[in-house]
Each structure stands twice: as structure tokens, then as C-alpha cells.
Amino acid sequence: MPKSRRAALAAPLLAWYDRHHRSLPWRSPPGAPLMEPYRVWLSEIMLQQTTVPAVIPYFGKFLARWPSVHDLAAAPVEDVMEAWAGLGYYARARNLHKCAKAVSERLDGAFPDSVEGLLELPGIGAYTAAAIAAIAFDKPAAVLDGNIERVLARVFAVETPLPQAKPELRQLAAAVTPQERAGDFAQGMMDLGATICTPKNPDCLLCPLQKLCTAHKRGIAAALPRRAARAARPVRHTIAFLLQRADGAVLLRRRPPKGLLGGMLEVPSTPWRDTPWRTSEALGHAPLALDWQPAEGEAEHVFTHFALKIAALHGRINARAAAKIDGQWQQPRAAALPTVMKKMLGLLPGGSEGGAIRSTRNPRRGRARP
Template sequence: MVQPTSPVANSAALLAWYDRSARVLPWRARPGETVDPYRVWLSEVMLQQTTVAAVAPYFLRFVERWPTIEALAAAPVDAVTGAWAGLGYYARARNLHACAKLVAEWRHGRFPEDEESLRKLPGIGDYTAAAIAAIAFGRKAVVVDGNVERVMARLFAVTDPLPGAKAHLKALAAALTPEVRPGDYAQAVMDLGATVCTPKSPACGICPWMEPCQARRLGIAAGLPAKAEKAPRPTRHGIAFWLIRPDGAVLLRRRPPHGLLGGMMEVPGTEWRDGLWSLDEAAAHAPLAAEWRPLPGRVAHTFTHFHLELAVATAKAGPRAAARGIWCPLDNLGDQALPTLMRKVVRHALAKAY
């Protein structure tokens, strides 16, 4: 295998390209601006397994509502999870709030600057710790996300499939990470992967690493990184119960604090399982005994590891019905910390039950 040019030459060429072509992002400090560690941390947590386009409006709303980590720490956790609704992976929102409280209350609003200390904070793993250390504090750290893995796989023509090749790709990325401007370098590699060395149809002709790129020389860039074949996602099933009081309020409940959608609000329902539920069977899991009526259609949603299909049944409750949960007026549903799945259930029920 022909090796790329020296790490120093590679990092210098990439940084020169970044100085000309860096993306303008709402959390990124522009030339001459002081980097705000709060904004770096907030954006990196939001960007975990989520796209820049999806994150940008959420980020702007968060910093407008909570401009400092102290403000975020002082907010009720339900307000934070409610503002997060739609971004997915809701444990991130709970960890975000827990981390804000810890940094605000125990560290006087200052983040630690080294990776080891950062990893001890809630919701901060290896990648996020490296990104904060490099971008916010100028520490030399190896920042590897999906974009960086793709760039390294092509630059060094690594044909071993992911996820098995992750450690190798990180070692290659470490060899290229410079002592000078490590934060800019980390963002430069991610920008390169996002805008030039893209998953499909990479623009090799304008790439600052065109010459040393071994995959380009071999004509295999578009096929890298190789990925192991994924097992098909199974489909699970459940029934949600849309219970309405005479005053129009709807019953909601809070999910357990841990696990999928932990701590979020939901329309009560059955557990999710492989087999379909009959309404008679599911009635034992309803919030109260009532004349439950199935609504036409189903709510479909896809999680990382499985598809979910929910049927929705509706019933009317008496004015003093005793059911565990909270009664929420229809006009206030938008203020609840409902995840995307439950917002789909609400829309379905509103369209079919009235």
C-alpha cells in the first residue's frame, strides 16, 4: 500500500482548505471569536447520531432560551426534555440536564479541559470528550465520527468493514492529528467528510487530500468505508389508549426513568412485543375499564433496532375517573415532553377519534 504524504503536510493542506471553506454553523466560533465551551458541548451532544440540518434549529432555540449552562441547569428537566422532543435518543436530554447541573453547581459553570475528566460527566463519551477538549480548549485529541471514519478509510484504502475497522481507523486518525490547531483540524476533517468526501459521489477533484488519497488512486473511493451487512429490523406491536374526559382532557403518563424514551410523557398503552395484540387481550393493560373502540389505521415508527406499529383505541371517561397519570387539556399537549412517537399517536387520535 502506498502511504499518504507526511502527517504534517497532510494537516497543513487540510487546515489551509478549512481556512477557505469552513462551514458556517451556529455553534462554531468564527475567526477572531472566543470559543464558548457551553455551545461546543451543547452542539456535540445534540449532534450524536443526528444531522447538522436537524440540530441547527434546536440548538438556536436552546441557546435563546438557556444562553448559559447555569440557565440550563436551573431549568426544570421537563422543560429540557420537552424542548428536545423530536431530536430522538431522549437519554441525551436527561444526561444533558444532569451534566449542566453538575457543571453549574460543582464546577462553578466551568467544564474540565482534559478528556479523562470530561468523560466522567453525564452523557459524555469518548467522542464527545475528545471533541470538547480539542474544539473548546485546544487540546490535542483524536476526534472520530462517521465523517472522519469515511475520510480515513478512503485516504488509507482500508477495505476492512465497519464496525470491525473502527479501532484501525482511529489509530490512523491519531497519526494525522497535529499539535497545532487541533480543534480546527478536528472540525476540518468533519467538514471534509460532510461536504467533499461524501458517502456517495465524493468530489475527489476538489479535495485537499486528493494526491495522497490511496482509495482515489485505486478507483475505490466511492465504495469505502465497507460496512458489514446489518440484520433486518424486527417489527414490534402495541396498543395505545386515548382516554378522553368530558372536558376534553386526555390522559397521559410518564414512562419509567430508564430505558427507551425514559422519563418522557406518553399516551398509556401496552408493552411492545413481537406478536399482534387483540383489543380484548390489551384491555387488561388499559388505564381503566371502559368501552374501548379501535381507531382505523396504525401508527408506524422506527427505532434504531426495531420497527414499531401501534394501534390506537379510544374511550370516554367519567368526569371523576380515577386513572394513574395526568389529565392534559388538548390545547396543552404541545407543552408536554412527548417524544416523536407519541406526537404521531396524538395526531392519529385527533384525526380519527373526533
Template sequence: MDAAIAPVVLAWYDRQHRRLPWRSPPGQPAPEPYRVWLSEIMLQQTTVPAVMPYFARFLARWPSVHDLAAAPVDEVMEAWAGLGYYARARNLHKCAQAVSERLGGIFPDTVDGLLELPGIGAYTAAAIAAIAFDRPAAVLDGNVERVLARLFAVETPLPQAKPELRRLAEQVTPQQRPGDFAQAMMDLGATVCTPRSPDCLLCPLQAPCIARARGIAAGLPRKTAKAARPQRHATAFLLQRPDGAVLLRRRPPSGLLGGMLEVPSTPWHDTPWPADDIADHAPAARIAWAPLPGRAEHVFTHFALAITAVHGRIGAAAATKLDGLWQQPAEAVLPTVMKKMLGLLPDSAPKSKRNPRRGQGRP
């Protein structure tokens, strides 16, 4: 069966491929490695629709890896704001600098060479090697895992099934057009062999699919039950000058949301903050902090954060003595969780317009 899979999938891809700005049409010369790398980093745990406007803005602002390497890291982080998983942006900049300064702007064309660069793991290295350099590397993202688990009826739950799925990916990856094949498998998982209600009647692999024959396709791949996500709590300090600008700070360069602007807040605790303890963490002394109604929620990969807020005002002269910077709420370039904190500002507080609350993985 293995030898018959690639021709069928490639023929389907030639007819049904998604048109994406980082791709070349089927059978055409491979796209520029810089575009492939940039898109693959952005697509990690993020959907194609969410990535497309960011990809266009990055490419317009930094059209080459040299341009991106020369950009201040703070500008790169701000341009990334709202895309999530901010360690990707820090590693993106580090990788651009490594390629620009050490490799003369030329990306390695092998999996091993790509793995030596910051922020590039096994999946991303295989994807770049296959798509940009047509290397017969086995590309295994969530979409491909799902297609293979159903095609071969792999009932071992994830993540334990990953070694078996990798072996199967290596078996079916062709020597000819491996880049198109990788993208075809991704498209098949994203548009036909979907997580729920796979459209088996439209699938080019319906005949050899073992899970379909057994009637278990919708239940694969199986997944090990996840532990409950821990809940944490924070209180945000929404401090405003007379002109409505709010106080923001920059987070440390490493760790969660490293290098991004933030709304000052209490530490993120496992239990709600007692009212008497909140002011101990305030960014300014002698402020009359007023509790605000409502709360916001934000879900990170490993925990959920419940956010309350207090509001304070400060004079223009006193504001100049505080560490941080002042920005109008509607103009601040912030991670989504911080936008949610600003969304708790009272209607009576001066601000140019209501902040949208934007939600945030790859279909």
C-alpha cells in the same frame, strides 16, 4: 503523506467552512465550552439541520451551564422532545449539574477530565477538548471515519476498522489549530466526501487519496452487515375528555424514553396484540374502546414498532380520578413516537388541529 494533510485541510476549511452557531470562525479564539458541549451532545446521531433550532432554543432558555443545571429535569426533557435518543437529555442535565456544582461552572480542558462527566464518551471528550480548548485530540465521528477510510484505503469493515482509523486520526491531527482541523474533517465528510457519490473533483485531498486512485472511494468504508431489526407491536389507548384533551402519563425516569410523557399503551410485544387481551392494559376501566383504522410505524435504533390504537371517551368528573395528566393533542410536548400515536386520532374526535408527523442522524 501525513504531514501534508493538515495544512491542505485547514486551507480548505478557511475558505469553505460551514457557518454554525456553536462555532468560532477559523483561526479565531475558541468558542465557549458550554456551547461546544451542548452542540456535541445534540449532534450525537442527529443531523445539523435538526439540531440548529433546538440549540437556539436551549441557549435562549438556559444561556449558561448554571442555568441548565438549575432547571427542572422535566422541563429539559420536554424541551428535548422530538430530538430523539432521550438518554442524551437526561445525561445532559446530570452533566450540567456536575459542572455547575462540583466544578464551579468550568468544563475540564482535557480528554481525561471530560470523560469523568456524565454522558461524555471518547468521541465527545475529544471533540470538546479539541474545539473548545485547542487540545490536539483525535476526533473520530462518522464523517471523519469516512474521510480517513478513503484517504488511506482502509478496507477492513466497520466497526472492526475503528482502532486503525483512530490510529490514523492521531497521526494526522496537528499540534497547531487542532480544533479547526477536527471541524474541517467533519465538514469535508459532510459536504464533499459524502457517503454516496463523493465529489472527488472538489476534494482538497484528491491527490493523496489512495481509494480515489484505486477507484474504490464510493465503496468505503465497508460495513459489516447488520442483523435484521426486530419488530414489536403496541396498541395505544387514546382516551379523551369532553373537551378533547387526551390522557398522558410520565414514563419511569430510566430506560427507553425515560422521564418523557407518553400515550398509555399496551406493553410493546414481539407479536400483534389479540383484540381480547388489549383491554387488560387499559388506563381506565369500564370504557368502551373502539378500534381505530390505520396504523403508525416508528423505528428505534434496535427495533421497529408497529402501532395500532383504540379510542375511548370519559366524562369530566371521572377523568379527574385517573392517574396522569390531560392535554390537548396539538399542545402536547411528546417524543416523536407518541406524536405518531396521537396522529391516529379519528377526524371526528375533538382536537384543535392535526398533529404533524415528524421524522427524525449528523450529516
């Protein structure tokens, strides 16, 4: 590819960004002073594999509660996990807190301004390091995320499937990134990918790069980037134990710090396994022996690499007995929980009322049984 053509990409892209950039809470408009690195970092961590609309309320909540990196570093990690509940990928919250402590205590509150320095911090990988360096410090770092991969794969008609194409795309990103305004360039490429150069039905007629785009010229833009086929998603099963105190509070426990939903609160349940549970079997995993009653309906939750089908048993307990059980008691409506746990609580008797998440039910199957 000729060097002139690579260099020709930045100018039209930046001109488009100046006119059509999205206005976002963590972004300063082109030409304005740079956004505070703390905010850029916070937004970038939240935006990892997460959509803009999902992030906006969390970003506001975090910033209001912890206005500086020192405030965040001083918070108990449990508070951070709780504030993160519902956003997913909970290792991010743990690393967020670890990173805040490192910056606050070791670096006196100043984020590194280089890619190498940023890469040392927990939760910051190649993408995030480049994004922070470019956006918060105006360094000429080559940013590569899913959006930019797609735009580059199309403009340069990269037919190698992802993730094999990654090294090739990294080279292209480095080649097209300008020395000036690298942050605006990265954000412009991401905006373009989010609004015009979308995964399906790209709106090539409105694209500022249309004349440069080889995939468009060949009529294969929508087919790129190619991607290796995904593995099928297995189904697992569990029975949740909805143990309710006389005042309505339910029993919750803290999950181990690593792995799935690490460090978050959970509703006690049987192990999650490939085959459905019989009630008689499940009772062996109950927090205590009592008169468990089957809850009506069932719920399903889809994780990245498996789906979970959830049935539930409901039990009642008085305050005296409740005090002897390990865990904590919270009102189901008020608890800050991962979505899958909220779905379990949605199986409580009367759980469909008052805006609780309703269990999924299959009417046909539910009535087939005599």
C-alpha cells in the same frame, strides 16, 4: 505509511476549511475567538448521531432558555426532557442535565479543558471529550467521528470493515492531527465528510485531499469504509389507548427513567410484542374499563432496532372520572412528546386535520375486508 504523508494531510485540509467551512450557530469562524465551552458542549451532545438541520432549532431554543450552564443546572429535569422531546436518544437529555449540575456545582461552571477531565462527565465519551478539548480549548486532541472515520478510511484505503477498523482509524487520526489548530482540523474533516467525502457518491473532483487519497487512486472511494452487515429489524405491535376528556385533553403518563424513551411522557398502550393484538386481549391493559372504540387507520414508527406498528382504541371520559386516574392530562396539540407518541395521538378521531401527524394507511389492505 511514511510520516511525511501523514503530516501532509493537515495543511491542505486547513486551507480548504479556511475557504469552505460551514457557518453554524455553535461555531466560531477560523481565526475568531474560541466559542464558549458551554455552547460547544451543548452542540456536541445534540449532534451525537443527529443531523445538523435537526439540531439547529433545538440549539437555539436551549440557549435562549438556558443561556449558561448554571441556568441549565438549575432547571427541573422534566423541563429539560420536554425541551428535548422530538430530538431522540433521550438518555442524552438526562445526562445533559446531570453534566450541567456537575459542572455548575462541582466545577464552579468551568468545563474541564482536558480529555481526561471531560471523560469523567456524564454523556461525554471519547469522541465528545476530544471534540470539546480541540474545539473549545484548542488542545491537540485527535477527534474521531463517523465523518472522520470515512475520510481516513478512504485516504489511507483501510479495507478492514467497521467496527473492527476502529483501533486502526484511531491511530491514523492521532497521526494526522496537527499540534496547532486541532479544533479547526477536526471541524474541517467533519465538514469535508459532510459535504464532499459523503457516504455515497463522494465528489472527489472537489476534494482537497484527492492527490493524497489512496482509495481514489484505486477507484474504490465510494466502497469505503466497509461495514459489517446489519441485523434485520423486527416488527412489534401495540394498541394505544387514546383516552380523551370532555375538553379534548388526553391521558399521558411518565415512562420509567431508564430504557427506551426513559423519563418521557407516553400515551398508555399495551405491551409492545412480536404478534398483533386482538382488541379483546388488549382491553386487559386499558387504563380503565369503558366503551373503547377502534380508531381508524394505523401508524408505524421505526426505532433503531425494531419497528412498531400501532393501532388505537379511543375512549371518552368526563372530568370527574378523569381526576381519579393516574397520569396527567394535556391537549394533544400542545404536548411535548417523542415522535412515536405524537403518531399515536395522530390516530385520534379527526387527527388528520390541522397538521397533526397522519397515520399511515394501506388502502389496499384497508378495503380488502368486506
